[in-house]
Amino acid sequence: MTQEEIWLRLAAIRGLRNKNRITVAHGLPADCRLTASLLQQCGLTQEQAHSFLHIPSQTLAAALSWLAEPGNQMLTIDDPAYPFLLTQIADPPPILFIAGKVSVLETPQISIVGSRQCSAYGEFWGNYFAGGLVHCGYTITSGLALGIDGIAHQAALDTEGHTIAVLGCGLAHTHPRRHQRLRAQIIERGGAIISELLPSEPAMPVHFPRRNRIISGLSRGTLVVEASLRSGSLITARCALEQGREVFALPGALGTDFSAGTHWLIQQGAYLVTEPKDIAEVVGSGLQWLPAGAEGDEKDSPRIVNGSQQELNICAQDSEVELPFADVLANVGYEVTPVDVVAERAGQPVPDVVVKLLDLELAGWIAAVSGGYVRTRRAGHVRRTNVLV
Structure with missing residues (x-):
């Protein structure tokens, strides 16, 4: 075998x-x-x-038959071409089925997600941000769903960029069916369609929440364009938070269900963005983190990769990027937060918290103001505790 x-x-x-x-x-x-x-x-x-x-013999035969078709491949987690960022999540898929260009999986990606039944406002700004992020050097990753997902994929293609679609079904199927032409265009123009499911696996509701962790896991940040409070896009945002990736949200009109989810994300600490460059500035356009075990001769000097993109790879030791007292910092908000509130949220004695707050202030993460402390810098891997998404 x-x-x-x-x-x-x-x-x-x-x-x-x-x-x-x-x-x-x-x-x-x-x-x-x-x-x-x-x-x-x-x-x-x-x-x-x-x-x-x-x-079942038909299941195995269908998978082998699909893999025999030109342009179809399977990557295992041991394969050097398996995307590095995806290996860093808590539950990486052991295998990925890929239709299209495998190398696109290693390009810098931003995921764009949102409501299936989007408004004209969401359609306009979804187009705007996807096209703008392509010009910033990013590949657009989404789920090929109706609404914002499809808009983001199409906008990336229209601006001559690359896009990746992560499906909640096997790649012998297209879901939704009306996006068969869009799927073909993504592959034709150097993008990829991927899934962790066997090619014959049909679309099922249980598959989509799990597929969302792959969308965010491939990406350096996730932008939510429009979402209700019950939108599946908030699951992708939660996955991004759990994976230590940045979450961005587009503000909308007050009082509309389309923007209730994005406004809630902003209240919880997501970045409010009004321009694609807002995202590029936070994530760091063109910067790639190498695994800690990078080759010794190259770790002290910059490397140029991916040909024309000329991306600078930077590898930092854990001690250089470790955040002091993240458990305390996570409970200091951008509003004035009293010391006793920080201590209560962190579940630590007030005297211990005071010492840590002083160190965080000296490091420039927070500032002492009348009535307590406020956050002065953002950290993508720090979020307030006891917040459910």
């Missing part, structure tokens, strides 16, 4: 955690006869081992 078939069979097992799929795949030898006993030794339950050995 080939390593490719092992990954495909593991992907077909229901109820198996991604972390366990990776562990089992690493423990199974390729090109040998796999038995239920060997599978259980590698960590599968008896039921899971049975599922692995008895995967």
Whole structure:
């Protein structure tokens, strides 16, 4: 059994955690006869081992047939071409199915998400921001859904940029069907369509919240253009926060359901943006973080990558970017926050919090004002605690 078939069979097992799929795949030898006993030794339950050995033949045949088509590929998490940023999230997909250009996955990305039933205001500004971010050097990533997603993809293409669509179904399907032409254009113009699901897997409601973590995980920041308080876009924003990525929100008219979700995000600490350059300035146009284990001879000097883009790669040691007392800073707002409130939110004694606040003030993160402290600098990996999205 080939390593490719092992990954495909593991992907077909229901109820198996991604972390366990990776562990089992690493423990199974390729090109040998796999038995239920060997599978259980590698960590599968008896039921899971049975599922692995008895995967429906049509499911496996459909996956292999799809992979045999020109332009279709499968990346495992061990592959050097697997996007680095995606490996840094808590639950990276063990495999990615890709239709289109694989190398686009390593370009700097901003995800743009929003309501499926957007207003004319959302359509205009979705176009504006997607096109502007392309001019800033970013690839636009979204979910190919109706509304803001489709608008962002199309705007990226119209400005001769690249775009990536992450689907909540297998790549043998297109969801929604009316975006089949848009899907084809994305591939034709150097973009990619990706999914963690087997190609034959249909679109199901349970798939879309999990697909959102991939949209945000590929991206350096997520922009929410329009969203109600119950919008799935807020799930993508929550995923971005959990992954330590920046969240941006577009303000809208007061009193409209279309902007209720974005206004709520702004109240919780998301960046309010009015221009694409606002996002580029925060995220850092053209800067890429290398893995900490980058090659020794190159770690002290800048490198030029990706040909014409000439992106400067910077690798910083953890000690250089570590934030002091993040648990305290996360509870100091941009409004005046009294010391006792910070202590209560952080769950720490007031005397201990006072010492930490002083250090944060000396480091320039906060400022002492009448009545308490205020935040003076933003940190993408710091958010107020006890806030649910």
